[in-house]
Amino acid sequence: MYLNYNNFELLSNKLQSSEDFELIEDAVGAFAGYVKDVDIGEQQIRTAYATLDGEALRERVTAIDNRRSAHHKEAIVNANLLNRLAAVNGVEAIYTGKTGEGDNLYNLEVRESVAEFCIEITAKIFENRR
Numbered sequence: 001m002y003l004n005y006n007n008f009e010l011l012s013n014k015l016q017s018s019e020d021f022e023l024i025e026d027a028v029g030a031f032a033g034y035v036k037d038v039d040i041g042e043q044q045i046r047t048a049y050a051t052l053d054g055e056a057l058r059e060r061v062t063a064i065d066n067r068r069s070a071h072h073k074e075a076i077v078n079a080n081l082l083n084r085l086a087a088v089n090g091v092e093a094i095y096t097g098k099t100g101e102g103d104n105l106y107n108l109e110v111r112e113s114v115a116e117f118c119i120e121i122t123a124k125i126f127e128n129r130r
Contacts, residue, residue: 011085031079097113
């Protein structure tokens with residue numbers, strides 16, 4: 001488990017500025033966007049393998065993979081941003097998984113833990129909807 005939802009709620013209750021709320025909204029959008037892109041991409045890959053071959057298949061799968069990778073990198077950046085915003089506001093980490101900096105920002109452990117975090121936070125927000 002890589003989500004501390006209590007800290008997420010605590011941060012949301014502490015914020016005062018619309019800019020900070022926008023940062024959270026953008027971050028949550030990045031997390032949900034990654035999960036959505038994985039779901040859509042998996043179906044698109046199945047369709048590509050069923051309908052394409054050769055260079056057309058390689059190009060389609062590469063494009064899907066590149067898009068997913070971009071969403072994943074955006075989610076990683078936003079997980080770290082969310083934790084920095086929490087720290088500035090005196091709140092413990094919301095994303096509790098592996099973090100990295102520089103060349104290690106996108107290493108396998110970070111990518112895997114952020115992917116799980118995206119699923120967790122998306123599901124928890126959905127579960128707690130009004």
